[in-house]
Amino acid sequence: MALHELTAHELADLLARKEVSSVEATESQFARIEAIEEQVDAYLLLTKELALEQARRVDQARARGEALPPLAGVPYALKDVICSNGVRTTCGSRILADFVPPYDATVVERCRQAGLPLLGKTNMDEFAMGSSTENSAFKVTRNPWDLERIPGGSSGGSAAAVAADEAFLALGTDTGGSIRQPASVCGIVGLKPTYGRVSRYGLVAYASSLDQIGPLTKDVRDCALLLQVIAGTDPRDSTAADLPVADYVGSLTGDPRGLRAGVVKELMGEGTEPGVRECVEEAIDVLSGLGVECEEADLPHCEYALPVYYIIAPAECSSNLARYDGVRYGHRTDGPVDDYEDMFAKTRAEGFGPEVRLRITKGTYVLSKGYYDAYYLKALKVRTLIRRDFDRAFERFDLLLSPTSPTVAFRIGERVDDPLAMKMADICTIPVNLAGIPALSVPCGYSDGLPVGLQMMGRPFAEETLLRVGYAYEQQAGFVGAKPPLG
Amino acid sequence: MAYRPRIGLEVHAQLLTESKMFCGCSTAFGETGNTQCCPVCAGIPGTLPVANRKAIELVIKTGLALDCRVAERCRFARKNYFYPDMPKNYQISQYEEPLTFGGHIDVVLDGEIAPIRIRRVHLEEDTGKNFHLPDGTSLVEYNRAGVPLMEIVTEPDFTSPEQVRAYLTSLRELLRYLDVSNANMEEGAMRCEPTVDLIDDETGDHTERVEIKNLASIRGVHEALVYEVRRQRQCLAEGKPVRQETRRWSVEKHETQVMRSKESAEDYMYFPDPDLVPMAPSSDWVEAIRTTLPELPRTRRARFTEEYGLSEYDAEVLTGSKATADYFEALAALCRDPKQASNWVMGDLMRLLNAGGLSIAQSPLPPRRIAELVELVESGRITTKMAKTVFDRMFETGQSAEAIIAGQGLGVVGSEDELGPIIDQAIAANPAAAADYAAGKQKAKGRLVGEVMRATKGQADPALVNELIDRRLAGSA
Numbered sequence: 025m026a027l028h029e030l031t032a033h034e035l036a037d038l039l040a041r042k043e044v045s046s047v048e049a050t051e052s053q054f055a056r057i058e059a060i061e062e063q064v065d066a067y068l069l070l071t072k073e074l075a076l077e078q079a080r081r082v083d084q085a086r087a088r089g090e091a092l093p094p095l096a097g098v099p100y101a102l103k104d105v106i107c108s109n110g111v112r113t114t115c116g117s118r119i120l121a122d123f124v125p126p127y128d129a130t131v132v133e134r135c136r137q138a139g140l141p142l143l144g145k146t147n148m149d150e151f152a153m154g155s156s157t158e159n160s161a162f163k164v165t166r167n168p169w170d171l172e173r174i175p176g177g178s179s180g181g182s183a184a185a186v187a188a189d190e191a192f193l194a195l196g197t198d199t200g201g202s203i204r205q206p207a208s209v210c211g212i213v214g215l216k217p218t219y220g221r222v223s224r225y226g227l228v229a230y231a232s233s234l235d236q237i238g239p240l241t242k243d244v245r246d247c248a249l250l251l252q253v254i255a256g257t258d259p260r261d262s263t264a265a266d267l268p269v270a271d272y273v274g275s276l277t278g279d280p281r282g283l284r285a286g287v288v289k290e291l292m293g294e295g296t297e298p299g300v301r302e303c304v305e306e307a308i309d310v311l312s313g314l315g316v317e318c319e320e321a322d323l324p325h326c327e328y329a330l331p332v333y334y335i336i337a338p339a340e341c342s343s344n345l346a347r348y349d350g351v352r353y354g355h356r357t358d359g360p361v362d363d364y365e366d367m368f369a370k371t372r373a374e375g376f377g378p379e380v381r382l383r384i385t386k387g388t389y390v391l392s393k394g395y396y397d398a399y400y401l402k403a404l405k406v407r408t409l410i411r412r413d414f415d416r417a418f419e420r421f422d423l424l425l426s427p428t429s430p431t432v433a434f435r436i437g438e439r440v441d442d443p444l445a446m447k448m449a450d451i452c453t454i455p456v457n458l459a460g461i462p463a464l465s466v467p468c469g470y471s472d473g474l475p476v477g478l479q480m481m482g483r484p485f486a487e488e489t490l491l492r493v494g495y496a497y498e499q500q501a502g503f504v505g506a507k508p509p510l511g
Numbered sequence: 512m513a514y515r516p517r518i519g520l521e522v523h524a525q526l527l528t529e530s531k532m533f534c535g536c537s538t539a540f541g542e543t544g545n546t547q548c549c550p551v552c553a554g555i556p557g558t559l560p561v562a563n564r565k566a567i568e569l570v571i572k573t574g575l576a577l578d579c580r581v582a583e584r585c586r587f588a589r590k591n592y593f594y595p596d597m598p599k600n601y602q603i604s605q606y607e608e609p610l611t612f613g614g615h616i617d618v619v620l621d622g623e624i625a626p627i628r629i630r631r632v633h634l635e636e637d638t639g640k641n642f643h644l645p646d647g648t649s650l651v652e653y654n655r656a657g658v659p660l661m662e663i664v665t666e667p668d669f670t671s672p673e674q675v676r677a678y679l680t681s682l683r684e685l686l687r688y689l690d691v692s693n694a695n696m697e698e699g700a701m702r703c704e705p706t707v708d709l710i711d712d713e714t715g716d717h718t719e720r721v722e723i724k725n726l727a728s729i730r731g732v733h734e735a736l737v738y739e740v741r742r743q744r745q746c747l748a749e750g751k752p753v754r755q756e757t758r759r760w761s762v763e764k765h766e767t768q769v770m771r772s773k774e775s776a777e778d779y780m781y782f783p784d785p786d787l788v789p790m791a792p793s794s795d796w797v798e799a800i801r802t803t804l805p806e807l808p809r810t811r812r813a814r815f816t817e818e819y820g821l822s823e824y825d826a827e828v829l830t831g832s833k834a835t836a837d838y839f840e841a842l843a844a845l846c847r848d849p850k851q852a853s854n855w856v857m858g859d860l861m862r863l864l865n866a867g868g869l870s871i872a873q874s875p876l877p878p879r880r881i882a883e884l885v886e887l888v889e890s891g892r893i894t895t896k897m898a899k900t901v902f903d904r905m906f907e908t909g910q911s912a913e914a915i916i917a918g919q920g921l922g923v924v925g926s927e928d929e930l931g932p933i934i935d936q937a938i939a940a941n942p943a944a945a946a947d948y949a950a951g952k953q954k955a956k957g958r959l960v961g962e963v964m965r966a967t968k969g970q971a972d973p974a975l976v977n978e979l980i981d982r983r984l985a986g987s988a
Contacts, residue, residue: 106557107556107557113556115556120556123556125550125555125556125557126550126555127550127555127558129557224559225557225558225559226557226558227557228556228557229556229557229786232785232786233785259561260559260561261559261561262559262560262561262562262786262787262788263559263785263786263787263788339782340785342591343589343591343601343780343782346591346593346599346600346601347554347556347598347599347600348556349593349595349600351595351651352553352554352555352598352651353555353556364593364594364595364649365593368593388780391591391780391782392778392780393778393780396780396782400782
């Protein structure tokens with residue numbers, strides 16, 4: 025097997041045994057990228073010099089006999105919505121096309137301290153708004169399993185990179201499903217941690233009460249390893265939970281016996297493709313075989329999750345994106361302006377893409393006088409009801425199950441003119457963000473040759489349970505390690 | 512129809528914290544622009560606010576001093592609007608859930624007490640500053656962006672510009688007493704925006720409310736309100752409508768002017784800030800803060816007149832600042848007669864401090880030194896007149912009174928033996944005066960006393976001199 029085809033933990037083993045160096049692994053990774061990127065287009069920026077420099081330092085430390093963290097020397101890719109000091113960060117938007125952050129996000133700091141060389145910044149839907157990465161201002165990323173299809177979104181670049189072996193590991197972000205849905209349609213593992221489990225400092229905000237950073241990886245073990253690096257409290261983020269971090273790798277016992285799983289009725293509804301339903305039902309059988317008691321779970325308010333999300337997220341985004349006015353950073357309109365209002369208006373009209381402008385407009389509307397109570401306040405109340413559904417369900421069950429996405433990857437361009445259809449891609453993932461709970465997507469089969477993902481949802485801060493079950497399932501089901509038929 | 516002014520006030524005060532409201536940048540006055548800012552207060556993408564605990568404490572402290580209730584649970588809210596000096600184009604403030612609310616303060620004017628209700632005291636962050644150059648370019652400076660601001664809102668209970676002036680003076684004094692703000696309007700540490708209309712209490716009819724901005728001093732506030740009240744009365748008299756608007760006070764033209772205003776009131780789209788968790792100050796913490804409240808100015812003034820028998824005027828002067836009041840009390844504790852303490856502090860000490868541009872905290876003399884001097888006068892070691900010279904020298908050199916007296920031989924020439932010959936000499940040199948005094952002309956004595964004082968370079972004890980002269984001359988009547 026070529027070096028780039030390994031999982032992160034397999035590479036880590038080789039590095040620990042000094043059978044291969046981090047520089048070699050990194051170079052091998054860039055060779056793969058050079059060979060494949062033209063087809064996949066996962067990256068917006070490659071940071072080869074930086075990565076090699078970081079890899080060299082790890083190799084030297086290892087040669088000196090220093091004790092190194094588990095993933096030291098394993099290079100990773102970073103979604104371009106996360107700030108990297110001195111490295112361009114665009115958020116997939118023209119308005120930040122030349123923005124270079126003066127600081128590192130907390131997760132980037134932690135990855136650096138853990139010895140992970142940075143490969144580059146991956147493509148995404150503009151400001152994390154989208155389900156296909158087609159909203160990127162720069163280019164479309166292609167699904168390695170079928171280059172005519174979308175890689176999911178908004179972390180499509182990160183998912184495609186991992187799936188195509190263009191990165192051993194990647195970080196993405198998830199506000200309504202943007203890690204899990206791309207992971208699902210690209211046939212890899214993706215985890216959205218509990219809200220507050222990972223620091224948001226340095227994550228360019230879209231919807232502050234929903235955003236979380238999480239791993240996209242080739243298998244569950246890699247996911248546990250990467251989560252271990254990034255999880256934990258942070259004094260720079262008031263919403264980061266001040267709770268101890270569990271031993272995620274230690275939870276990969278492979279034994280889920282006795283756990284009770286609820287299959288969410290509302291998320292296996294009409295919109296679910298037959299092929300997807302089949303894969304998920306088979307997965308449930310596998311879990312039952314492993315000793316997990318599977319029954320039906322009823323979360324009646326789930327049907328309101330989509331509209332609630334599309335009120336809360338745009339509202340928060342309209343405020344979070346107000347700062348892009350051309351005064352301090354980013355694009356500023358070249359043309360003549362009458363006054364500051366004119367400058368702001370032109371800058372934003374030129375810099376923001378249509379989906380972003382749409383969500384800002386919606387958000388402004390639902391927050392405005394006369395509409396705030398009917399929309400925003402109401403949405404917050406229904407969000408509480410959705411959360412209570414989950415609380416109640418978790419009294420009976422240790423985890424909840426559903427497809428990650430009701431369909432497999434659709435064609436590029438297929439849903440661009442059908443916004444409702446586009447948003448339906450997130451129908452299974454959105455309730456999770458509203459409730460703030462963690463959820464893991466693992467590959468569970470194929471439909472028409474395209475990957476299907478199984479979503480496991482857990483109690484707040486119970487990532488260990490998800491990883492334990494996910495690992496057991498993955499090892500049993502046998503879809504792990506499958507590679508897309510790329511040249 | 513009798514319309515009277517109805518005024519409400521919004522005051523913003525910069526809080527005396529070391530660092531900004533949501534980041535660790537210094538709040539100290541920064542000479543060079545944009546040196547006291549960081550990714551957080553400059554609104555760089557991806558940054559997050561973290562609340563300054565001290566600022567919360569200072570607002571609670573102020574709320575308690577204003578008799579407010581402290582919220583059991585409250586949140587920060589985003590006030591959304593676009594402006595170049597706003598790094599995020601929203602200001603983190605408070606909206607539906609202020610940190611403290613429902614208090615009051617008594618405003619004393621011409622011996623009358625007017626209770627003013629405090630609607631709320633809440634916490635927010637300051638904006639940056641815009642500078643406009645003559646060529647049409649604008650510059651933005653962020654040293655001030657994110658500095659903690661306390662907003663104090665009253666109900667529209669004021670009925671005259673004079674009341675407002677009295678309130679602002681009391682409020683400024685209170686904020687300084689509490690050590691929460693230096694409340695200096697000229698430096699922008701305290702800003703005031705009144706809202707004024709005219710109302711007929713009988714019918715309830717009233718003009719539209721006008722907000723006034725750009726006020727840089729308490730006197731300016733008073734002047735602007737007097738003008739605006741007059742303007743509105745004039746509108747009423749001429750049957751012209753008063754429009755609900757924001758007007759800008761022009762210091763040059765002494766008038767309020769319409770600001771370039773919008774048709775409808777600004778919609779700030781407030782919503783709870785999801786980046787900050789709710790605050791729930793524990794009752795233990797609130798009580799601990801309450802114990803740090805100093806005796807408030809009005810209470811202290813009353814106590815000074817009662818306990819120390821000071822006049823109202825003296826009490827007023829001595830409680831002018833907490834530091835002065837503290838100094839006076841420390842000195843009074845060391846003196847037998849509090850009047851001595853008040854005289855020295857209000858007189859010579861204040862004179863020399865002012866001349867040297869020093870605050871009482873910077874006084875080279877601690878209370879103990881003055882107490883020593885007072886003791887020396889009371890025991891007759893030096894005269895009152897000499898004490899003034901000694902005081903000046905003490906202030907200059909920092910030496911004790913004892914040391915100065917010893918060093919310069921300024922002690923009272925006081926014993927009878929010492930004075931005897933000098934008095935005899937004075938009498939001998941002024942036979943006519945001596946004879947006149949002996950004959951009963953009191954005025955003549957002054958001539959003799961003066962002569963003795965001159966001969967002793969003012970160091971004789973006047974009382975003793977008088978007595979000795981009496982003894983010598985009384986007998987010859």
